[in-house]
Amino acid sequence: MxxxxxxxxxxxxxxxxxxxxxxxxxxxxxxxxxxxxxxxxxxxxxxxxxxxxxxxxxxxxxxxxxxxxxxxxxxxxxxxxxxxxxxxxxxxxxxxxxxxxxxxxxxxxxxxxxxxxxxxxxxxxxxxxxxxxxxxxxxxxxxxxxxxxxxxxxxxxxxxxxxxxxxxxxxxxxxxxxxxxxxxxxxxxxxxxxxxxxxxxxxxxxxxxxxxxxxxxxxxxxxxxxxxxxxxxxxxxxxxxxxxxxxxxxxxxxxxxxxxxxxxxxxxxxxxxxxxxxxxxxxxxxxxxxxxxxxxxxxxxxxxxxxxxxxxxxKYERIEPVYPEEFENADDILSVLREKDVLVYHPYESFEAVNDFILESAADPDVLAIKITLYRVSVNSVLIQALARAAESGKQVTVVVELKARFDEERNIAWARLLENSGCHVVYGLVGLKTHVKITLVVRRESGALRRYVHVGTGNYNDITAKLYTDAGLFTSHPGIGEDASALFNEMTGYSTPHDWRSFAVAPIGLKEKLFELIDREMEHAQAGRPARIVAKMNSLSSQSMIDKLYEASQAGVKIELIVRGVCCLRPGVDGLSENIRVVSIVDRFLEHSRIVAFAGGGEEEVYISSADWMTRNLSRRVEILCPVYDAGIRSSLMNLLRMNLEDDVKARKLSSMGGYIRVHNEAQDPLRSQFAAAELGRWKRSRR
The missing domain is CATH 3.30.1840.10 (Polyphosphate kinase middle domain)
Incomplete structure (x- = not known):
């Protein structure tokens, strides 16, 4: 063709x-x-x-x-x-x-x-x-x-x-x-x-x-x-x-x-x-x-x-973000994370949880180091002030600031200078690459050893956009994720050979290859008659090699459902090419911004969150990560969110093979508007209660 x-x-x-x-x-x-x-x-x-x-x-x-x-x-x-x-x-x-x-x-x-x-x-x-x-x-x-x-x-x-x-x-x-x-x-x-x-x-x-x-x-x-x-x-x-x-x-x-x-x-x-x-x-x-x-x-x-x-x-009826229930009655956030992982989904849950994670870490005398990546930050960011105070108190604070975030360059320059003046180690990323990953690492001394706490997000550390965009954030103290987070910061700030990643897949070398490996595995499951399905949510899909891989999987019998808000260069529903691929786009009150991907795995489902869209620039010219979700309850919650997106018949549009979008309507059931349904937290967190 x-x-x-x-x-x-x-x-x-x-x-x-x-x-x-x-x-x-x-x-x-x-x-x-x-x-x-x-x-x-x-x-x-x-x-x-x-x-x-x-x-x-x-x-x-x-x-x-x-x-x-x-x-x-x-x-x-x-x-x-x-x-x-x-x-x-x-x-x-x-x-x-x-x-x-x-x-x-x-x-x-x-x-x-x-x-x-x-x-x-x-x-x-x-x-x-x-x-x-x-x-x-x-x-x-x-x-x-x-x-x-x-x-x-x-x-x-x-x-x-x-x-x-x-x-x-x-x-x-x-x-x-x-x-x-x-x-x-x-x-x-x-x-x-x-x-x-x-x-x-x-x-x-x-x-x-x-x-x-x-x-x-x-x-x-x-x-x-x-x-x-x-x-x-x-x-x-x-x-x-x-x-x-x-x-x-x-x-x-x-x-x-x-x-x-x-x-x-x-x-x-x-x-x-x-x-x-x-x-x-x-x-x-x-x-x-x-x-x-x-x-x-x-x-x-x-x-x-x-x-x-x-x-x-x-106007739309006001939605007041709720504070995550896992943290609400706890003495501090880190004590919760020692026991379990926590997912926060914005804008339905408050970005204050992220602010508090940094604020508590900055004030904790046993926290030795805080490392964070900043891409787009709001004007009056609490995070900036907390990081500055942490550095002034003697903690090792490392901030990877992406100066090349388009149209936010001047603001990021101002933050970089403020942080440097406060004693933070400010790094501007790697030559030729944009640092687009959204991650925070906190290193704490506990019982004579060191423990790592990590936040990985799909969106920027920006309290303003967190009220307007849908984004997922994972808090965890999982050892594999913590080890990979340390290695990632070492690569971004120093001279380090590529790490043998335990949990992450990292762009520009490894993330696309990991996705291809997971897609190949689904093809093997399909050919063996086992459950084979890919559900992926992102902002844009324009990488030719990724599209070709999805076409290959479709022809192998893998059912593929894509939730792509913006650009999509893939043609779904073409006989002999992509008949097993469905693409929907949701444009509604909030900007759909989260990147989530799930693989059926032959019955052993795997779910990941990511900072990366499936575009050539994200997969080959940016620092991005794909992070696994190990907690079964959180995996279930994310699958609930994906399911609601796929069943939306109010604000969803289906991409036709000709490149046009058609509104989805389902006369046989009560209409489902995924963003309004997600606002009722019980609809997607039910399996975790």
């Missing part, structure tokens, strides 16, 4: 995922405020996709690269397909936006245009403009003596077309004004039309209305908004960088000058301004500006929804 028939293109699959997010904004059963948030996520997702994936394809096109990828697409052909689908999605996105604005108006909330303001409102808002906004603005003329200014990525600007007032030269000129991102984009209208309605206006609309105050002696011919997305991927020469931190700081400064990838313009933009932008940004002829019929950058909707008062009835 040709590549196009065997595989789904990664970037086109991602666009299908973003389309599923848009469907949540379209869904009338989703609460109104949540629909606004989903619409916001569509925009922020697309921004990142353009600044990284599309930017890479454009680089290949400019370099004259014409080779097809394993799915059969050349960069040029793929770019055309992407832009066609993107334009269609954006058009639908703004249709949904207008529908949601009408629904908001029925709830007494209005986002007004200038023409909707009363005379009194205009007077009050003009005063607000002069006092709060005007002093911040900087008009930038574009002429022979003043070249086109640097337009920052993903910021909103106004292109102002001007003519001198009567008596001056009859010459059209242009100026640029940045809509200041330091100010709130949504402004309350100071006088509503009646007290029962909440009215707002966008900052750029208020700026347009008063723009003439910036250009005395000129007549306004046109004012339109535009926005540029630049290439934001970092190109690091790690081999030649004596100081990785300084190298990344240098690249972050270069990011501001990345080549333009996409130009969004307000509908009806003046042709003079449009031509100026095309010329100055040096866009390729085929890279047509994206004309937007509405406000640019709908990612503001998420903040807007969070600012509104008295709208709880338009």
């Amino acid at each position: 040709s590549g196009a028939k065997k595989y789904i293109n990664r970037d086109l699959s991602w666009l299908e995922f973003n389309r599923r997010v848009l469907e949540e904004a379209e869904d009338a059963s989703t609460p109104l405020m949540e629909r606004l948030s989903f619409l916001s996520i569509v925009s922020s997702n697309l921004d990142e996709f353009m600044s990284v994936r599309v930017a890479g394809l454009q680089d290949q096109r400019k370099a004259g690269y014409i080779k097809s990828d394993f799915t059969g697409y050349t960069p040029q052909g793929l770019l055309k397909r992407i832009m066609k689908r993107t334009t269609r999605t954006v058009r639908q996105q703004y249709k949904v936006y207008r529908d949601l604005m009408r629904l908001l108006s029925r709830e007494g909330i209005e986002l007004l245009s200038v023409k909707d303001l009363t005379t009194d409102q205009r007077t009050l808002m003009k005063a607000h403009f002069q006092e709060i906004i005007y002093p911040v603005l900087t008009p930038m003329a574009v002429d022979v003596s003043r070249p086109f200014p640097l337009v920052h990525s993903k910021e909103i600007y106004l292109a102002v077309v001007l003519k001198p007032e009567a008596g001056g030269e009859d010459k059209t000129v242009c100026a640029i004004v940045q809509v200041p991102s330091i100010l709130p984009r949504v402004i309350p209208v100071l006088s509503g039309r009646n007290s029962r309605r909440s009215c707002y206006i966008l900052l750029e609309d208020l700026l347009k209305e008063n723009i003439s105050l910036l250009f005395s002696g000129y007549e306004m011919e046109a004012v339109h908004a535009f926005r540029v997305t630049r290439n934001s991927d970092l190109t690091l020469n790690e081999e030649g960088a004596e100081d990785l931190l300084q190298e990344i700081e240098k690249e972050l400064r270069r990011r501001k000058h990345g080549l333009p990838v996409r130009l969004e313009v307000e509908k009806g933009m003046h042709p003079h301004a449009l031509q100026l932008l095309r010329d100055e940004l040096e866009l390729w002829e085929e890279d047509e500006p994206l004309e937007i019929d509405g406000p640019l950058d709908l990612s503001f909707l998420s903040k807007f929804a969070s600012l509104l008062q008295n709208v709880d009835h338009l």
Whole structure:
């Protein structure tokens, strides 16, 4: 079979995922405020996709690269397909936006245009403009003596077309004004039309209305908004960088000058301004500006929804994470882990358990060392403060900080410096590899010996995302896992030959091979007539070699069920290739982020949690782990979670062999919404009680 028939293109699959997010904004059963948030996520997702994936394809096109990828697409052909689908999605996105604005108006909330303001409102808002906004603005003329200014990525600007007032030269000129991102984009209208309605206006609309105050002696011919997305991927020469931190700081400064990838313009933009932008940004002829019929950058909707008062009835019912019952009545967490392993599943169970694990270890005089990997950390992280205090108290604290976590580089640099100043040993990982593993090791002195306690997670050590993402975390003092954790940190921080792992499988060398070994074993079980089944949950599946291995297992009779939230390049249900493979995707209130894989094992079931998606970068260019779950009760709990995902018939979509997604419906039973069912902890922890 040709590549196009065997595989789904990664970037086109991602666009299908973003389309599923848009469907949540379209869904009338989703609460109104949540629909606004989903619409916001569509925009922020697309921004990142353009600044990284599309930017890479454009680089290949400019370099004259014409080779097809394993799915059969050349960069040029793929770019055309992407832009066609993107334009269609954006058009639908703004249709949904207008529908949601009408629904908001029925709830007494209005986002007004200038023409909707009363005379009194205009007077009050003009005063607000002069006092709060005007002093911040900087008009930038574009002429022979003043070249086109640097337009920052993903910021909103106004292109102002001007003519001198009567008596001056009859010459059209242009100026640029940045809509200041330091100010709130949504402004309350100071006088509503009646007290029962909440009215707002966008900052750029208020700026347009008063723009003439910036250009005395000129007549306004046109004012339109535009926005540029630049290439934001970092190109690091790690081999030649004596100081990785300084190298990344240098690249972050270069990011501001990345080549333009996409130009969004307000509908009806003046042709003079449009031509100026095309010329100055040096866009390729085929890279047509994206004309937007509405406000640019709908990612503001998420903040807007969070600012509104008295709208709880338009949101999901609040779910308060519960503290894990295994720890709730215990004197300390480590005493529990001496007796048994504990699974914590976020966001239904609180991330405070992870914080407490570090806090207690930092305060325990018998704890000698704490080692942890940090990839993306929240702004006010309790963990950072606890690690700093532990180092200041004399403990050996080692922190492997991944500086190259995309778009979190600046924050991670700040944490790295803070930790270093506190006395922590800060390591920036291995040259050429991202450290994506999520693991903590605590070494404690007990009865004249040392004991290791480990936390292994599928998600980052981030208390904010732990309330928004589904992730599993395993606490254990299992000797094999503890020994492997020590060896893993030794490899990441020093010179160490590959370890003979007792429990872990570690990427970039060994994890994919371990998965292949487990898949081969399932094939042997299938051929011998024993139970043979693979259930795997992940964010993305795009590794060609992994997909080929799953195809091989399907043809050998192994039943394979995959829960893949985002990108999936595998085509399920193709006769003679993948008829034994089923793929579902769940897009719902929380971002499905956990990585769990289970093998029937001929009747001796094995379950693993992992930091790795099944993508080429995760399996060959990152430090990742696959960790076995030894506790039978925890294995059962994880299988319950997988089972609920597979039986979801409310928010699950099934991937067809043609690459499209179809909602799953089961008329024969009560509907099951897996995220809501998981919120009832007894539904998945029942076997452990």
